[in-house]
Amino acid sequence: MRYKKFSKTKVVKVTIFMGYFLLVIIYLLPFIWTAITSVKPTPLIFASPPVFKFQPTINHYVRLYTVWDFFSKVWNSLIVSAGTTAICIGVGSIAAFSLARYRIGKDFLPIWILSNRFLPPVAIVLPLFLMFKFANLLDTHIALILTNLIANVPFSIWILRGFFAEIPHELDDAAKVDGCGEFMTLWKVIFPIAKPAIAVTAIFIFLFSWNEFLIPLALSGTKSMLVPVAFAAFRQKARFDWGAMCAAAVICLIPLGLMVMSLQKHIIRGMTLGAVKE
Amino acid sequence: VKSQKYLPWFMVVPAVAILLVLGIYPLIYSFRLSLHSYSLLDPSRGINYVGLENFRNLLVGKQVLGINFSESLWITLIFGGTCLILEVVLGLGGAVMFSRKPLRSIQFLRITIMIPMLLAPVVVGNIWRYMYQSSFGLINFLLGIVNLPTPEWLSNPFWSMISLIIADIWEWTPFSFLVLLAAILSIPVGQLEAASVDGATGYQQFLYITLPGITGALLIIVLIRGIELIRIMDLVYILTYGGPGVKTAILPFNAYMLGFKYFEIGKAAAYAYLMVVLINVFIVFFVRTLRER
Numbered sequence: 001m002r003y004k005k006f007s008k009t010k011v012v013k014v015t016i017f018m019g020y021f022l023l024v025i026i027y028l029l030p031f032i033w034t035a036i037t038s039v040k041p042t043p044l045i046f047a048s049p050p051v052f053k054f055q056p057t058i059n060h061y062v063r064l065y066t067v068w069d070f071f072s073k074v075w076n077s078l079i080v081s082a083g084t085t086a087i088c089i090g091v092g093s094i095a096a097f098s099l100a101r102y103r104i105g106k107d108f109l110p111i112w113i114l115s116n117r118f119l120p121p122v123a124i125v126l127p128l129f130l131m132f133k134f135a136n137l138l139d140t141h142i143a144l145i146l147t148n149l150i151a152n153v154p155f156s157i158w159i160l161r162g163f164f165a166e167i168p169h170e171l172d173d174a175a176k177v178d179g180c181g182e183f184m185t186l187w188k189v190i191f192p193i194a195k196p197a198i199a200v201t202a203i204f205i206f207l208f209s210w211n212e213f214l215i216p217l218a219l220s221g222t223k224s225m226l227v228p229v230a231f232a233a234f235r236q237k238a239r240f241d242w243g244a245m246c247a248a249a250v251i252c253l254i255p256l257g258l259m260v261m262s263l264q265k266h267i268i269r270g271m272t273l274g275a276v277k278e
Numbered sequence: 279v280k281s282q283k284y285l286p287w288f289m290v291v292p293a294v295a296i297l298l299v300l301g302i303y304p305l306i307y308s309f310r311l312s313l314h315s316y317s318l319l320d321p322s323r324g325i326n327y328v329g330l331e332n333f334r335n336l337l338v339g340k341q342v343l344g345i346n347f348s349e350s351l352w353i354t355l356i357f358g359g360t361c362l363i364l365e366v367v368l369g370l371g372g373a374v375m376f377s378r379k380p381l382r383s384i385q386f387l388r389i390t391i392m393i394p395m396l397l398a399p400v401v402v403g404n405i406w407r408y409m410y411q412s413s414f415g416l417i418n419f420l421l422g423i424v425n426l427p428t429p430e431w432l433s434n435p436f437w438s439m440i441s442l443i444i445a446d447i448w449e450w451t452p453f454s455f456l457v458l459l460a461a462i463l464s465i466p467v468g469q470l471e472a473a474s475v476d477g478a479t480g481y482q483q484f485l486y487i488t489l490p491g492i493t494g495a496l497l498i499i500v501l502i503r504g505i506e507l508i509r510i511m512d513l514v515y516i517l518t519y520g521g522p523g524v525k526t527a528i529l530p531f532n533a534y535m536l537g538f539k540y541f542e543i544g545k546a547a548a549y550a551y552l553m554v555v556l557i558n559v560f561i562v563f564f565v566r567t568l569r570e571r
Binding site: 012015016019020023024026027028029030031033034037045046047048049050091092094095097098099101102104105109113116118119120121122123124125126127128129130131146147149150153154157182207210211213214217218227228231232234242245246248249252253256257259260261263264267268271272273275276277278 | 285286287289290292293294296297300301302303304305307308311372375376378384386387388389390391392393394395396397398399400401404405406408409413414416419422448452453456457460461464494495498502505508509510511512515516530533534537538543546547550551553554557561
């Protein structure tokens with residue numbers, strides 16, 4: 001009996017260990033393969049079976065700069081994501097504070113705000129295109145920042161509302177007794193306490209806005225092209241530039257890896273809009 | 279003071295204004311467009327009011343871009359449904375497995391699997407597109423080593439759908455896995471121990487303690503992923519471009535093509551509008567089942 005139990009737990013342990021290993025391979029292999037290709041000479045990329053012994057080259061990274069002008073797209077994406085993040089945190093934290101403390105609009109207002117996050121981009125991209133065409137803002141950073149707000153303002157409000165609600169009321173009551181107004185309370189009491197929460201929210205918004213694809217595809221031209229749109233463009237040439245694509249992917253992956261590490265405690269909360277906490 | 283009373287309302291005004299102007303107004307504008315025949319490529323045709331004709335054409339099965347709406351809806355449901363089911367099942371399996379014996383080294387796995395869902399879907403799509411290449415791709419190389427068939431992943435009508443599903447599952451199973459793992463770990467250990475003392479088998483423990491404890495998390499996963507699978511087309515655009523032919527032309531992909539490749543503004547707006555209705559039906563249906571619980 002005792003022996004049987006022992007063997008059972010051992011089987012379980014081995015299964016878990018193997019599952020762990022398999023998962024790590026499944027999730028790391030594509031990235032390793034991409035990183036290898038990014039330094040592989042172009043003719044060898046098309047070799048079948050794949051070649052693993054070669055003289056590494058930085059040609060693809062150079063070509064990203066000379067042929068694809070990739071870094072100007074990185075710059076565009078940085079501007080648009082930073083702008084989106086700043087506006088979302090500013091507008092979102094004020095609204096979130098109000099919703100967390102006063103329950104205005106009952107349940108309707110927060111749910112209506114949230115529903116905007118789930119608007120299908122294809123349903124609004126045509127009117128947005130015509131609106132920005134009318135305003136002469138097509139192919140500008142402003143247009144892309146504004147369109148990114150639709151999904152990210154609701155996100156910032158929901159996440160920050162959750163974080164603010166966890167801060168005890170007594171703190172802002174004390175501030176009010178000392179004569180602080182709402183904005184003063186938000187600035188002097190809530191912000192300092194919620195700094196880590198705001199940082200997490202900001203990183204999420206930055207990433208979401210960095211990843212946005214469909215609307216930038218429709219609204220940006222050569223001047224304001226963003227990184228994801230540039231990725232789609234690798235496919236349009238007669239011969240696909242796999243080397244440059246992989247180099248670009250590596251450039252995106254390195255900062256992302258760092259951000260994920262900084263987010264990991266909050267990732268579940270962020271991805272479920274605050275519905276599930278760890 | 280009166281102004282103090284209304285201050286909480288003023289604080290939400292900027293956010294609400296942004297959403298009204300950039301979310302709701304376009305939605306109304308889009309409905310107006312859907313009632314017109316309007317082509318940006320052929321402005322001489324003018325903007326003519328056609329009533330509900332665009333909608334009628336879609337619903338009676340008139341073909342758009344070589345595929346009618348209901349066929350595309352079917353493709354969307356097959357793609358979305360399969361992904362959703364497999365992501366939940368695999369995620370649940372993984373979560374149950376790794377919740378039994380908390381491995382110290384799970385931290386490394388957690389970070390690794392978080393990357394795909396925060397990486398731009400376009401980048402994920404390109405990496406998979408590269409691996410799916412039939413002659414020099416990694417996947418067919420690995421399949422060849424173990425003597426398995428090596429299909430033309432992206433150009434075969436059957437395998438192109440499978441390719442999409444595999445890539446989506448790779449990207450999004452970590453989401454359900456991590457959410458469910460968090461939910462399972464938040465179930466008080468005492469409950470499971472008590473059940474175990476009372477002689478409940480592992481299966482019974484799962485059915486009567488774990489499952490009820492994670493229902494909320496499961497519903498959230500289905501809701502969020504369900505909506506995302508209907509509304510987003512990034513992966514399809516990059517991996518298969520709707521092809522071969524129209525075999526993977528999901529709804530948002532067609533709506534986008536209609537608007538921005540053929541510039542049939544009126545038809546595209548109607549197409550997208552039907553999608554919005556569909557998503558709302560899904561949400562209402564879902565929230566109703568949620569309420570009943």
